[in-house]
Amino acid sequence: MMIEGEGSSSSKKRGVQNHDDGFINTLFSWSLDDICNENLFSHKVEKIPESFESVTQYFESFVYPLLEETRAQLFSPMETISSAPYANVDVFRPHGPELHDVKIDYWRNRFSNNGKEPYKTLPGDILILADAKPETISDLERVGKM
Structure with missing residues (x-):
């Protein structure tokens, strides 16, 4: 990977902005339909170039691939909910x-050690609050049931 035109070590001078809040806010704004939508970002994902004109261009080239990967990772366990x-x-x-x-x-966890050992939460776990244990994704989509 090569970054062309990289200058000062100051992130402000290079035009690099802190997008952490924007990324988190984007994730928390997603509906269940958004998470299930395979076309949400896939049409915006482009091939990442081998060289860049600026640090800003470098970071911006990863935004949609990161969002699509995150959406896919959130959706994947929904199929075995x-x-x-x-x-x-x-x-x-x-x-x-x-x-x-x-x-x-x-x-x-009904399917681990025959329910003998309870599940222990891990960093990165996603919690779904619902009024009943969902068996399928459609159980989460019922109006008035969440």
């Missing part, structure tokens, strides 16, 4: 409308 670990959750709202206390019962 019936075997996902689950737990009963109680939500309390003593701190106002946006701050909740959550009590999670022990995790169950």
Whole structure:
């Protein structure tokens, strides 16, 4: 990989912006339909060049491939949602409308060690809050059931 025209070490002078908040906000703005939509970003993904005119062009060339890969990674486990670990959750709202206390019962996983060993959450796990354990993606799409 070669970056042409790279200058000062100051990210502000090179035009590099912090896009962390934008990426996270984009992910949290996705609906279930967006996550299931294989064409959401695929039409915007282009071949990444071997050389770049600026650092900004370099970073921008990875935006859509990263978004599409993230969408695909979120969608992939949805196809086997019936075997996902689950737990009963109680939500309390003593701190106002946006701050909740959550009590999670022990995790169950019907398809691991015959349910003898509970699931342990891992960094990067996605939690779905629903009023019943979903067996298929369509269970998540029912209006009024989430």
